[in-house]
Amino acid sequence: MSSTLYDSDYNKWIEYTAQQIRERRFNHIDWDNLIEEIEDMGKSQRRALESLLTRLLEHLLKLAYWESEKDRSGNYWAAEIVNFRYQINKRIKESPSLKPALESMYAEIFPIAIKSVSQLFSLPSDAHISLTQALDDDWFPHQN
Secondary structure: OHHHHHHHOHHHHHHHHHHHHHOOOHHHOOHHHHHHHHHHHHHHHHHHHHHHHHHHHHHHHHHHHOHHHHHHHHHHHHHHHHHHHHHHHHHHHHOHHHHHHHHHHHHHHHHHHHHHHHOOOOOOOOOOOOHHHHHOOOOOOOOO
């Protein structure tokens, strides 16, 4: 029953599965879908962290290099940077096992952030923000 419930009413499947676990009725659990859902939860946490890191890097690059927009949008970007850092730190605190993955995420994401921001304005060829700088709550690109 629970496998067909998974396909027809996902929320009801979750409630049913949780109830079966609470009651220790393990023989009534749709194990294949439950395992898949748990694995997806882990992937979702990683994707969320990657998204936050991408947005953080994009905003830091804008604040560091987009001179013509800095007066108009700099405070907004700085506020967003604070928010993204908070969200990243919160996720790392909730799932510390994600912290070691930040270096590899950064290596993959930084070129994407550069490409994304380059669609808005010309970045210098040596544009760079380190992961340490990006995650440092007290570091902001200097504002002229």
